[in-house]
Amino acid sequence: MSDLPRKAVTRTAKLAALPLGFAGRATLGLGKRLGGRPADEVASELQARTADQLFKVLGELKGGAMKFGQALSVFEAALPEEVAGPYRAALTKLQDAAPPMPARTVHGVLAERLGADWRSLFTEFEDKPAAAASIGQVHRAVWHDGREVAVKVQYPGAGDALLSDLNQLGRVARLFGPLIPGMDIKPLIAELRDRISEELDYELEAQAQHIHATEFAGDPDVMVPEVVHRTDQVLVTEWMHGVPMSEVISGGTQAMRDRAGQLLAYFLFAGPARTGLLHADPHPGNFRLLVDDGPAEGWRLGVLDFGTVDRLPDGLPLPIGSALRLALAGDAEAVHAMLRQEGFVKPTIKLDPDAVLDYLRPIIEPAGAEEFAFARGWMRAQAARIADPRSPAHQLGKQLNLPPSYLLIHRVTLSTIGVLCQLAATVRLRDELREWLPGFAEGDEAESA
Template identity: 45%
Template sequence: MSDIVRRRSSRNAKLAKIPLGIAGRAAVGFGRKLVGGDRTEINAELNEKAAAQLFAVLGELKGGAMKFGQALSVMEAAVPDKMGVHYREALTKLQAQAPPMPAATVHRVLAQQLGTGWRDRFQDFDDTPAASASIGQVHRATWSDGRAVAVKVQYPGADEALRADLKTLRRMGGTIASLLQASDVKPLLDEISERMEEELDYRIEADHQRAFAAGFAGHPRFLIPKVVASAPKVVVTEWLPDATPLSAIIADGLADPEGTAQLRNRVAALLTEFHFTAPHTVGLLHGDPHPGNFMLMPDGRLAVIDYGLCGPMPDGIPAVLGQMVALLEDDRYEELTALLHEDGWVLPGKTVTAEEVEAFLRPFLDPIRSDTFHVSRRWMQRVAGRATDINSPEIRTSWSLKLPAEHTMAVRVLMGSLGIAAQLDAEVPFMRLIREWVAGYNEFRAAS
């Protein structure tokens, strides 16, 4: 790939290949079944080809297409087993991989952002990218003072591509949701759009990371790499030596479930703790929970990278969310329903009853029924299936509900954390962390 595809018409044509390709392969597969082909073998082959195309298109386009794919990848544990391993592999690749941009393009961006003498700021620079993100890729280098650093370089045209993709993906949302057997993807796209402009300016990301590094400085369980330099399209941070990617821990867990259980439980607990503690510690929520952004250091600390998508929470996790958890824990659905109406969770002109709210939410509440909860793929698949069953009476309740904009990121991060915990097949102390870090929960308990 010579550069990120910029023209909207070209990007739309590539994105259109996904549903068109699936339809074409389905027709061919149907024909093969009619003439006596093995149904299981044909279905597996079709799934594999569709998954490969999904990764190829979303990864090649980068921009909003890849960002959308990365967001979906967190929930790969909810993909039904009948879809096979192919979608999991394709979506997981989007967590840290994509076709790279040429070295000449990288050098041009560095010269524009750090000056024509940019090489003087490094002792060495590796032209082969170490990782890819949705709007940029990361290179390993050595800073002038000898420090190993990670250099994130934004793809030229990423801003145009991101805006074009989000507009197109909105139109294709129903098709993609159906393909992945996922729920409505519109709220996800709305939130990505809202934070898009901030992500395109790496100086904002650098400021977020500086705040996290200061807030968690010297922390015994978390490590935030320091920012070395920043510009609108380039950010340089400390390299994390000998770090084990979370994706590798997930893979090891699939290969050796019993032997890695203790490690996976610890990592899942650290990840969840980080999300619960960050708003209180920093006044910000890290809003990009996918395995590519988390690594385990040799000393046992969880390292966290990529701060382009952060949400302000100056007073910690909103108290109303803690109050809702307390009401759910006690099955106080009359009070909860009144609070949902009051706080804007019910669409204007709509009403829901306490009985409807209880029936709708009960399948999702297992994690708060005990101090710790085992988040498994089977549980995620059951919950996801329930949430998307158009024949269930609860789906009609969902049509009367909405997610308030001010809570969208918090809920998405919670779902992302659950998705990663399911990939880890791990035990997570949700209620212990809620009691310790969610002020609204404790305040409501004390008042009650």
């Protein structure tokens, strides 16, 4: 309790300072670049300075600032290369690191949640955290039965800190707009804020993780650590080895990149179909590539952190697969009718079905190919097309609506595509869609697209 109020004031002050430097130095310059003007209009020194200010502040803070940074990091591939360069290293750090909680604080939480004799549950416990996240940190330990485990301990006061950070970020959300072209930052922050109570409850997280661990037990492609012990603020799970996805992105071989990309696509669509849950925090810090001495086809995807999930008891909605299939088949009228029926086109909005199809075609290109080479350049082209106010795609996009029931699905899909582009992976996406996305395989019109 002693220094929490002082820390809260410091956190608020740091966040409040963001608009002062960032608005003046970066918003105008980055906006010019993303609008298609010459790159030399903004000096590289300004890029580096802006990156240093923005991401250093986000990285130093726990709670909402770091969670926002993690959510933003998967869209780094959408930035023009000359802008993305200074940001990439700072973004990667946000995915896996944060200032550690003192050992005495960790011990206090463990004593409160596991009992005064908490040490008897472990034969070994490392005080130095192995990883840190937005609301807690992970310690490596050995459970009393000899299993290596990960002990996730929630920061004291994490809920208040998370809410305070996100409220503050919401007030300056417009300043972040130029970072991610075509993306409205405010709904992202609002969604993160709305899910605070769920993410703070480790017992809910344990339930979601156990469901996945049970379903994927023995799966040749995906591995989810089983839950060993749980309370509302301490979660003990089996330890998982593997290469962090951020390392695969920064230095992995092409075989590693392609395998990781294929597995990510598989888990995105197979997960909801098999468990009724959508893993809703797909940034690289939550994935590992389990590489062994065998061929790449035998490597598995390790999945962590089930604190945020979307509950989809029937899997992904049927209209997504149906609309995608119809769009690949070129049936503009049917696609338009389905989008209107699902609320993507409001009753008062009049749109040309052919224009809607033209808007969608470049975005859905990966679903129509036998295999698709995801790349930063492709994602940058999509982002620039939608962000440029002079583009017909920009004008049409402004008239589309995102129904609340599709908000999380949209963000998770877009985030996963962002990671695939960071990986520069060649992926057989259509294979996964046919197998797991309801409505997509009917008729297989994609064959003739």
